[in-house]
Structures are given as C-alpha cells and as structure tokens.
Ligand SMILES: Cc1cc2nc3c(=O)[nH]c(=O)nc-3n(C[C@H](O)[C@H](O)[C@H](O)COP(=O)(O)OP(=O)(O)OC[C@H]3O[C@@H](n4cnc5c(N)ncnc54)[C@H](O)[C@@H]3O)c2cc1C
Ligand code: SF4
Ligand code: SF4
C-alpha cells in the first residue's frame with residue numbers, strides 16, 4: 001500500500017481542491033512553469049463552487065461614473081464585515097476585481113449582456129451601486145467551467161495531473177516544520193499514499209456540514225481544514241459563520257434562493273396587521289393565499305426598517321430581522337418562514353435574469369415563483385473563518401506585495417490556504433458576490449507567491465528528502481483506517497453527525513449566548529466520547545464511503561470545538577456573531593482575530609486574540625441607516641453597533 | 643426564545659405521515675466483476691424528501707425490507723440542486739439526476755427502482771466511472787485558448803442574443819444523461835479506445851459552444867478535424883434521444899446539426915485546398 005510518488009528533482013506543487021480557488025491557483029502556478037498535482041474528492045468540475053448563483057463584484061465603468069470606485073468597494077467590504085478584516089488584502093482584492101472580470105470574460109464566461117453588448121450588472125447586498133457581474137443565476141457554475149476548461153488545457157499538455165476521487169488526509173511536515181507533501185487516499189481503491197511537494201495549497205472550501213443541513217454541497221465538511229489545524233495550522237475567526245437569509249428547507253439540504261432575487265427587485269414581506277401605534281403585529285388569518293392579501297396587510301419589514309438599503313441590507317442583518325419577525329409570531333402561517341416575492345417582476349424578466357434559481361424553486365417546491373411568493377427561511381451558508389493565513393502588506397498598507405512568497409501562507413511554511421478555507425477578506429460578515437471574487441483573486445494573486453516560494457527554496461527539494469519524512473505520516477493514516485474498520489462499538493457515526501449538526505445549528509448560528517455555548521461544548525464532549533465508540537456498517541476496502549464519512553466526523557468534531565469556543569470567548573456582538581448577553585460591538589477588546597490552536601493533550605482548542613490591521617479605514621458605527629420608528633421588531637437589537 | 647428551529651424550518655411534519663413510506667428497489671454491486679443483486683429498502687415519508695435524502699437515511703440504517711442488515715449503498719452526489727451533474731442514475735427506467743427526484747406524500751406506498759448508468763463501468767452500487775465523458779471534452783478542445791492570465795483587457799463584446807445562445811450550451815454539467823440515452827453511444831471500458839469511439843452529444847455541443855466564441859474559434863479547424871474522424875459527428879444516428887433527457891434543456895440536436903454542417907464545409911474546404 002505504501003507507494004511513493006515524485007522522485008526527480010523538478011519542483012512540484014500540490015493543490016488540494018478544485019473549486020474556483022484551487023482551479024485559479026492551478027492555472028496561475030502552471031502558467032509560471034511549475035507542474036501541479038490537483039487533488040479533489042469529486043471530479044473538479046463538480047466542485048461546490050458550481051452552486052454559486054448570484055454573481056461576482058467588481059467596480060466597472062458604469063458604476064464609476066456614478067461615483068463608485070475600487071476604494072468604495074473596499075470600504076463597503078470592510079463596513080459589511082464590521083471592520084474585522086485585515087485591510088491590505090481587501091484593498092488589493094477590490095482593486096484587482098476589474099481585472100478578474102476581464103480575465104474571466106476573455107476565458108469565455110457568458111456574462112449577461114446589455115443591448116450594446118457590454119457586461120450587464122445587478123444590485124447586490126450591502127451596496128447602493130450596481131457592481132455585480134453575472135451569468136444568469138448560475139454564475140459560479142459558469143466561472144468554474146471557464147477555469148476548469150483552462151485546467152483541462154494544461155492537463156492535455158501534461159502540466160496538470162488530476163487526482164480526482166482522492167481525499168486529502170493530512171499535510172506532511174518535515175523536521176524543520178516545513179510542509180513537504182500530503183497523505184491522500186484513493187476513494188475507490190482505498191489505497192493510501194504519501195505525495196511529495198515543494199508547496200501545498202489548500203483550497204478545500206467551507207464547512208457547512210458541521211451544521212448538518214446547509215446551503216453547501218455534500219463535500220463541504222471542513223475536514224481538510226480541520227486536518228491541517230489538528231496538525232499544527234492555526235484557525236482564524238471560526239465563530240463567524242454566515243447564515244443566509246433566504247433558503248428553502250429540504251430533507252437533505254437547504255437550497256439557496258440567491259440574494260440576486262432581491263438585487264433584481266424581489267421584496268421580503270409577511271402578512272401582518274398595523275396597530276394604532278403604527279407598529280405591526282401578527283395577522284389572525286394565517287392560512288390565506290398570499291396572492292389574496294391586500295397591500296395594506298403586507299409588512300415589508302426590511303424596506304420599512306432600512307429605507308436606504310431596503311431588501312438588500314447585508315446578510316447578517318437580514319437574517320436577524322427575519323429570525324426576529326418569526327420569533328415575534330409574524331412568520332408565514334405562524335411558522336419559520338417569510339415571503340420572498342418576485343411575482344411583480346414578470347415572467348420574462350425572471351427567466352432572463354434568474355432562471356437558475358426559479359428552476360430550483362419549481363423543481364424542489366413545486367410552485368412557480370412568477371405566480372406565487374416564495375417561502376423562505378435563513379440557512380447556514382458560508383464560513384468567514386478558516387485557516388489562519390498571513391501576507392505582506394505594502395508600506396502604505398494599500399494592498400499586498402505582489403508575488404510575496406508568504407501570500408496566504410498558513411503558519412506552516414509551504415502550506416497555503418486559498419478561497420473559502422482561509423479566514424481573510426470577509427471579516428465578521430461577507431458581502432454577497434465577494435466570495436467568488438476572493439477565491440479567484442487568491443488563486444491568481446497568491447498563486448504567484450507560491451511560485452516564488454518554490455523557486456526560493458531550491459536547496460531543499462521535497463524529492464530529495466529521506467523517505468522517513470513521509471513514512472510516519474503515511475503509517476499514521478493507515479493505522480487510523482485500521483482502527484476505524486476494526487472498531488466494534490455500538491455508536492452510529494451518522495447519528496452522531498446528525499446530532500452534531502442539530503446542536504451546532506441551535507447553539508451557534510443566528511443568536512448565541514454564553515450559557516448556550518457552554519451547554520453546546522458540554523454536548524460536544526459527550527459526542528466525542530460517543531465517537532470513540534463507533535463502529536462501521538461497512539468495513540471493506542473498496543469504495544467505502546462509510547469509512548470516509550466516519551473519519552471526517554472526527555475532524556468535524558474538532559472544528560465544532562473551534563467554532564463554539566471562539567464564540568464563547570468573543571464576548572461581544574459583531575457582524576454574523578450576535579450574542580444576547582453581549583449585544584454591542586466592543587472594539588476596545590475584540591477588534592481582533594480569534595486564533596484557535598489545537599491542543600493535542602486535550603483534543604480541544606486554545607483561543608487567543610490577535611490585532612488586525614485597520615490602518616486604512618477607521619471602524620465606525622454600522623447601522624445601514626436603520627430607522628427606529630414604527631417597527632415593532634425594533635425593540636430587538638439587530639445590527640450590533642459600536 | 644428558542645433557537646432550535648433556526649434552519650430546520652421544514653414545516654408541519656405530521657405524525658401520521660411518519661407511518662407512510664416509500665420503497666426503494668436498488669440494483670447493487672460490490673465492485674467491478676462482482677455479481678449484481680437487487681435490494682429493497684423502506685423509507686418513511688417526510689416533507690422535502692428526494693432520492694438522495696432516502697439514500698442518506700438508508701446509509702444511517704442499512705436494513706432491507708426483509709430485515710437483513712447490509713452495507714450502506716454507495717452513490718455519487720454533490721450540489722443536491724441539479725447543478726453539478728454528479729448524481730445521475732437510472733430511476734424507474736429513465737436516466738436523470740436523483741437529487742431532483744422529489745418524493746411527496748402522493749407517492750406513499752410506491753416503489754422506485756434505482757440503477758446505475760449502464761454506459762460506464764460500475765465502481766460500486768450506483769457509482770460509475772465517467773472519465774470517458776471528460777476525456778471527450780479534451781478531444782474537442784473545449785476551451786478558449788487565451789494568451790495567459792495577465793491583464794490584457796476585456797473579452798469581445800457580445801450581443802444579448804449571442805450570449806443567450808452560448809449561455810444555455812455552457813450550462814452542460816457533464817452529467818451524462820444524453821450519453822446514457824443515446825443508441826449510438828456504446829459502453830467502452832478500454833481507455834485506449836475512447837478516442838475512436840463516439841464522442842457523444844455533450845461534446846458535440848461543447849465544440850459548437852467554443853466555435854461560437856470569437857477567441858475560441860481559433861481552434862475551430864482542430865475541433866472539426868476531431869469531429870471528422872472516427873467517433874465524430876457522423877456516428878450520430880439522429881435518434882434525438884439525447885435532447886429529450888437533457889436536464890438543462892440544451893438544444894443538442896441543433897448543436898449536432900450545426901456541427902454536421904460545419905464538418906461538411908470544413909472537409910470540402912480541405913479537399914479543395916488539397917490538404
Ligand atoms: C448556494 C450557494 C450560492 C453561492 N452564491 C455565491 C454568489 O453568488 N457569489 C459569491 O461570491 N459567492 C457565492 N457563494 C459562496 C461561494 O460559492 C463559495 O464561497 C466558493 O465557491 C468557494 O470556493 P472554493 O474554491 O473555496 O471551494 P469549493 O468550491 O467548495 O471547492 C472545494 C474543493 O475542495 C475539494 N475538497 C474538499 N475536501 C477535500 C479533501 N478532504 N480532499 C480532497 N479534496 C477536497 C472539493 O472536492 C472541491 O474541489 C455561494 C455559496 C453557496 C453555498
Ligand atoms: S441524436 Fe445522435 S447523439 Fe443524440 S441520441 Fe441520437 S444518436 Fe445519440
Ligand atoms: S448535454 Fe445535457 S444531458 Fe448531456 S451531459 Fe450536458 S447537461 Fe447532461
């Protein structure tokens with residue numbers, strides 16, 4: 001079983017993950033002349049990035065002539081993130097954004113067009129300018145395919161070797177603490193191998209599965225990131241999980257109804273009655289057909305509470321407002337749902353601009369959003385937190401140094417993290433349509449840093465290191481598989497996974513509190529103890545998905561600890577992290593990155609806080625122009641403000 | 643305030659519906675060369691159920707209708723919203739995505755038959771190896787040959803109509819439905835023979851997509867050469883099964899006709915230019 005790859009001295013780079021970040025990184029690194037080994041649990045073309053619907057942000061000429069600029073994009077992103085970001089990387093990303101769009105355009109992405117043939121634009125959350133580029137309502141799919149095609153081109157030339165249906169198990173770190181390869185397993189033959197590399201880029205995406213049901217794909221379990229963390233990588237801002245305001249519940253996942261639905265004019269409302277004091281309350285006739293409800297009995301709560309931004313307030317705010325409306329008994333039919341109404345926009349318009357999501361709703365709910373308002377509720381969506389990474393800022397802080405070898409490297413030299421799996425760019429709350437940008441930007445901009453790092457470290461090539469460096473890690477992973485398949489316990493990993501998801505969703509999503517998080521941590525101890533007593537219902541060594549799931553569950557438990565403990569230690573409210581016992585933002589103590597390190601002796605995380613670089617824009621109150629008048633729900637704090 | 647309901651908003655699961663169930667009859671196979679067998683599982687109905695959710699429930703408790711404990715069924719999935727193409731299976735005799743097969747109350751007591759695709763080697767149970775399908779994309783050079791990733795300005799302007807034509811072609815998620823349904827696309831397990839076997843409707847349509855792009859057209863002749871060879875567009879028997887099963891409603895027969903014409907013109911040109 002123990003075979004070894006790569007024995008000549010040509011440097012090689014391993015990219016783990018073939019979503020937008022991994023593919024963009026692969027293209028960049030290959031283009032610079034280094035061969036890439038690309039690993040993914042699914043064929044890269046099926047990576048989670050295909051799910052992205054709404055679009056990708058960049059300053060453009062139309063917006064520019066209305067007063068928008070790259071700087072505005074930067075400022076909005078930082079304001080949207082409640083100032084928790086390091087600002088130089090955000091500055092660089094937003095200034096690069098127009099180039100990213102141009103490049104994707106050259107690669108053939110069928111962006112929607114105006115009648116003149118220019119790229120069309122739409123409105124998105126957290127901005128008053130149209131700066132979101134889109135391809136129907138399947139933008140992520142289209143961007144993914146463009147990058148997938150470029151990678152296939154390199155593959156045809158023999159410069160990329162794909163390892164699809166291979167699972168990353170751990171980074172290999174040598175005696176100098178430098179990453180020199182990975183251990184991975186073929187998910188069909190179940191063969192485990194050590195692979196040598198002169199740099200490893202993690203581009204493994206988010207961790208929605210830790211919360212059970214989410215808007216993410218089934219591969220998004222966070223296990224790859226957790227494995228780096230357990231083997232010494234730091235994890236940043238783990239508690240910052242984005243809950244998207246508009247998803248449709250299903251038995252297997254929560255399907256997203258993109259923010260573009262609101263960007264294109266969709267309105268959020270609930271049936272309600274306006275009282276004498278101007279405040280709204282639950283409507284007694286809950287079961288009415290929404291089409292029969294008169295305008296006067298529709299409470300457009302986002303528009304009323306946020307006259308400036310209306311339905312396109314940032315996600316953390318929209319989510320808390322929807323949550324509160326439902327807790328106040330104003331949800332549709334008294335349940336946990338509100339209407340997202342597109343019926344006034346007209347079928348032709350909807351099909352031209354939003355077809356992808358309209359079809360999802362039709363297929364999975366069986367109703368036509370052009371006829372009937374959609375019923376939606378918040379769902380776990382995105383991880384702002386992720387592997388801790390560093391960068392080199394320019395002297396004036398306006399951007400990152402191009403090609404710096406430490407661009408998005410973790411605390412383990414040679415181990416990089418690109419895309420959703422790192423913690424940069426989005427702070428305490430990500431703005432819609434900024435993720436696709438950050439993923440591709442990481443690949444393109446930081447890919448060059450990887451190339452320079454590899455060139456600079458020529459004196460110690462992975463291929464020349466002794467076999468012993470790789471054997472230990474390989475043996476350890478083989479032993480773990482042995483242990484899991486031999487286990488004779490009574491616990492069922494799938495049930496533990498489900499309970500973990502339910503607990504994480506209940507304790508650590510829209511609304512949190514110290515006592516509730518403590519309870520969840522106690523629960524986690526219990527789940528960990530039960531995990532030690534699992535057994536598999538399939539112990540064979542051919543395409544054993546049961547084994548792969550059970551192994552990942554252990555890593556998900558480790559990550560859950562990071563998320564909960566970070567949330568407990570962060571005694572404030574900021575962006576997506578809202579605590580009922582600390583309802584205000586506290587810059588004096590918590591304008592800081594949460595850094596989690598794994599304590600091997602306890603299996604738990606140790607939390608410290610680290611300053612963030614806020615030298616370009618000073619933190620200011622984050623209100624999005626909220627009015628305090630009239631709104632019944634206004635009694636509940638919503639946007640945490642300093 | 644209870645937060646337990648945050649994302650579990652699936653409403654109104656009535657306890658009476660818990661007794662109703664659906665039966666999945668699944669064709670199983672432990673691996674290449676292993677015998678096939680059928681197993682049936684009952685799954686209680688609940689709101690928002692689809693085939694993947696049923697398979698997940700079976701994985702958590704793999705017991706057949708005969709009370710026999712077995713291994714979890716192996717299957718492929720990803721997005722769970724019909725956009726990644728991973729979960730293609732033959733359901734009740736028809737090829738489709740299993741994630742978008744929604745099961746509602748009205749189907750209580752029914753049986754759903756689930757089999758792996760037949761045009762590809764079975765890896766295990768419902769999981770098949772579709773590498774050949776991706777290889778076909780390489781064969782037709784389904785990419786735009788850009789100069790590099792440096793900043794070289796924007797791409798060509800494009801009319802909304804041209805965008806609409808390309809967009810729909812570009813939504814192909816390599817799911818393989820069109821290939822499973824095609825009478826001309828024969829199973830071929832030997833990779834050495836893939837490049838002489840029929841490329842398939844999806845690849846013909848991708849060739850059209852990239853020939854339509856201003857920069858992509860730089861490789862037009864190479865694509866048409868590939869499609870003139872054995873396994874190219876002439877292998878299509880025009881049965882039109884492909885277009886009927888494409889979940890993305892890609893106008894495959896239009897693409898095939900367009901490529902057929904282009905190949906004819908290309909070869910006449912080549913003939914007169916004495917190449
Ligand atoms: C429904 C939905 C809609 C969205 N819409 C938008 C939008 O409109 N605009 C926007 O900007 N953002 C959007 N986002 C967010 C955005 O899609 C993601 O943040 C982004 O696609 C992540 O890309 P990535 O490359 O980091 O990771 P992913 O695309 O998740 O790719 C991860 C890769 O890692 C591989 N991998 C994972 N674990 C392992 C392992 N252990 N071993 C080997 N390989 C592994 C996977 O196979 C995959 O190839 C949306 C997200 C969702 C869920
Ligand atoms: S039209 Fe051609 S490609 Fe389509 S099913 Fe028929 S033979 Fe196959
Ligand atoms: S053309 Fe349609 S059926 Fe064929 S692979 Fe593409 S999406 Fe699937």
Ligand code: FES
Pocket residue numbers: 718719720721722723724725726727728729730739740741742
């Ligand atoms: S799981 Fe992606 S198409 Fe079904």
